[in-house]
Amino acid sequence: MTRRVLITGATGGVGLVLAERLADDYEVIQHGRTPKNPEQEKVLRTADLSSYEEVLALMDGVDTVVHLAGSASPESSWDDVLEANIVGFRNTLEAAREAGVRRFVFASSNHAMGMYDRDEQWPVYPHHLPRADSLYGVSKVFGEALGRFYHDEYGIDFIALRIGWMSENPGETDVDLLHAMWLSPDDTEQVVRRAIEADVTFGLYYAVSDNPNRRWDLTNTMLELGYRPKDSWTEQPGAVVPGGAEAPDDWPKGS
Amino acid sequence: MTRRVLITGATGGVGLVLAERLADDYEVIQHGRTPKNPEQEKVLRTADLSSYEEVLALMDGVDTVVHLAGSASPESSWDDVLEANIVGFRNTLEAAREAGVRRFVFASSNHAMGMYDRDEQWPVYPHHLPRADSLYGVSKVFGEALGRFYHDEYGIDFIALRIGWMSENPGETDVDLLHAMWLSPDDTEQVVRRAIEADVTFGLYYAVSDNPNRRWDLTNTMLELGYRPKDSWTEQPGAVVPGGAEAPDDWPKGS
Known part of the structure; x- marks a missing residue:
């Protein structure tokens, strides 16, 4: 039977890519605030995640939630993070549990571990402490902790993906950190498909492309x-690789 | 100069012990809701931690906050945890930062790691993932994560104590887990004094007594x-030690 996949935040950058690319294999339900195109406008479900009842109404028959909604910037204020990433996230996970959803795929972030990066304490492993x-990163730590509890206590599958920076065009920036954490649209699709289907029931996973400077x-x-x-970002149009085109081969360190 | 120490939740079990015992060496400010004795009634500050302005007013001249306030039961509802342990805790930490408080001692809990215990995955180390x-335990993970961010970002000292079960009389229960996590009033006083004075600026620490079955x-x-x-709980009045009085010597495993 075709899985029904609810994508929350389907109007964001990652959400738009997934809503389009998963539609061939899944029955995709799109949730979001402001539709980005006329097609999406026809199907978008606009529940307010701060209302538990509205969120619960999204869960009917859902097999997997791919939870992308929330405040998505490291610059987010406490009020924004509290409403969207703490209260809104908890409502979504609790509603999924109540509705008997099989699996919850959570868009976590490298920012849950960003201080290691700022201190150049590389590489960063999933078993390192948060x-x-x-505040955005703290909210992702909260999400991972609540998800682990829901998995342990209630048995719902919980897959946290620490998603990097998705962009069609990584050559548009020269910021090393963004290059290091780049996740191509194709790799985004692949890792989310694997998160929906893989034969594991819980885990914290980094999701970035095969960038030579990934940490x-x-x-x-x-x-x-x-x-x-x-x-890899180095192979994309406009990429300017430090040290020139030969650099990636002898470039194992993040710099 | 005598340190000014603000104890939030000074009307709880741990708070009452600390307010009394720290008074000789520190200028103690007691915060709480319902005074437990006439002396406390005279001095208690009753700020609502969900009001940032009220919390900030507590911080004047404070050197160290010992933050015990909050919902303290593993049975706590989401609404209680959200108000007291997430919003109330964040207000207290942010107010401490704004007021230039030197150190924040946070009453965390074994329940941040309780699933390891439930699965008998012993011993549990501070470097294990949360x-x-x-929900109470999740709120403590949130508190530790926010504290680590505040320490890294703003430089405030942050000492998280995963405090066990403080009781005058551990013989009153036969629950092995409570015995294992028992923290005597004397050891409570000692570990909090050390947390206030020690020459470290950040850490996650377990705080239990020297119980032979501690994990x-x-x-x-x-x-x-x-x-x-x-x-050790085994040496307290009324203690019934499995295997008899000789047991502790050959009793390294938690059971």
């Missing part, structure tokens, strides 16, 4: 989810 | 804070 670089360990993402990143 | 056993590692509490637990 060390957020922002986050992908071993369990590859081993447990079966993720095989195909892309 | 694995809460309740939580005290190595960094001893090494970094200088804590030396003096008591």
